[in-house]
Amino acid sequence: MLKGYKYRLHPTPAQAEFLIRTIGCARFIYNKLLEDRITIHEEAKAGGGPRRKPPTPASYKPLFPFLCEADSLALANAKLHLDAAFAKFFARTAGFPVFKSRRKARASYTTNNQHGTIRIEGDRVRLPKIGFIRFTQHRSFNGKIRSATVSMTKTGTFFVSLLVEQDDEPWVPAEHKVGIDLGLGHFAVTTNDALVTEKIANPRNLRKAEARLKRAQRALSRKKPGSKNREKARLLLARKHEQVRNRRNDFLHKLSRRIVDENQVVVVETLKPREMMQNRRLAKSIGDAGWGEFVRQLEYKCRFYGRTLIKADPWFASTQVCSNCGENDGRKGLDIWEWTCGTCGAHHDRDVNASLNLLRLADRNHPGQGLPDELGP
Structure with a gap:
């Protein structure tokens, strides 16, 4: 390896x-x-x-x-x-x-x-x-x-x-399977086969540092090109950007490693951040989240430690389908956070429902460990 x-x-x-x-x-x-x-x-x-x-x-x-x-x-x-x-x-x-x-x-x-x-x-x-x-x-x-x-x-x-x-890492099997729904309100919502749901807060590193970055950028723009003061201002701005990047990477590495340590099968939705960033209202928040880097880290860490990573089909309607009965009773807009299924009457949190639907894919691809009765078809 x-x-x-x-x-x-x-x-x-x-x-x-x-x-x-x-x-x-x-x-x-x-x-x-x-x-x-x-x-x-x-x-x-x-x-x-x-x-x-x-x-x-x-x-x-x-x-x-x-x-x-x-x-x-x-x-x-x-x-x-x-x-x-x-x-x-x-x-x-x-x-x-x-x-x-x-x-x-x-x-x-x-x-x-x-x-x-x-x-x-x-x-x-x-x-x-x-x-x-x-x-x-x-x-x-x-x-x-x-x-x-x-x-x-x-x-x-x-x-x-x-x-x-070096030699391959010793394989240590993990106990659970997990479905991961990525988002902006929460960075991720995870549900494992023990029906334990966790909502992981979005750190919003760029948003929190935005005011300091603006001040440093304005200070740089006022300096004379080629002067020593301009170089000092450039280094100051670069350091602030590096701090944002380091905080984001630290959060993603710790979260991805914890998920890989705790779960044998990991199911994550397939997003296309570059296309999603064409929405100018959400572009900065999507770029700040770092979904692509998170999935990349999950990929190589699953490979290192003998885990299975399943990427859901991009057209898999994880947020639209009822996790209780499997019916899709119409498209729900991004502003709908909770909804009630018109077929079975189950009330859902949008992100938790998506993570449950993704968890079903783990059982379909790796049926050796069955889901609890509450998630059964």
Whole structure:
């Protein structure tokens, strides 16, 4: 099993400068390779002749000597990342690859471990062509390091993600199945097969920090471009945005891990946040919730710990169908939080009813553990 471990780096000024240059070289190679691939395609399309092979990262070094200073494996991995982007495009699972911007793209590079070039000794981690860098190892691991990805945030903070090959986690079966309904009033409403319902509050991290972010943004807009005060204001605003992101990730990681620890089968509804955010009135709240990241974390944690994740069909009417009799007596608008079934007379909380309907999918796909009589068909 391959598992990633992310740690905070504490480089010296000289090491930080080298890491920034290497990140820039990897971005430069990615953009040059993409530019040349587009040119080769246009030449072949116009001339009709055989298509020439795209260049390699090493072929650019005579033209751009500064590339020789960077880790060669970082440049090679940039090419692999572009190849993967094109593979996703041709498989129609992603759009056409775009050029990486120095300001907007994620600042990172990936290098490989070759005969111990990446290793940990005490409170330092060794990286190729730079040597040992101090880091904070807040948790240990057992296994062989395969690669390392160095990243830098907008505030100039460095991290290293070590990809480790290790034995699979020991499988410990859990007792319950759970249905999870995601929303905005509550971040999630869960109901397990013991009919225990939990309403998890929506932290609304961005909404709570919005006033402070506005003040910091206004202060930045008043500073003179290129001045030191503007750079200070930019860092202050970036730190506030990072605090919001860190709080959101902390909440999602703790919640997803607790759900995976307690339940053997997890059923979650399939949402399309990007399409839902076309509603301008709800777009900011939907983006703040982080539903997509939550489901992504559930996916890989279920895979790590031997759980089963079931994604309901996007057209599954979890909020419209009565969980008691299974009848759908008409569409209910978003403003209807409680309703009474016209067929059986059962009174429902909208979100609890949806979680019960999702729980039924767990029993249909994994009938080994039956539902209580109250949920029976």
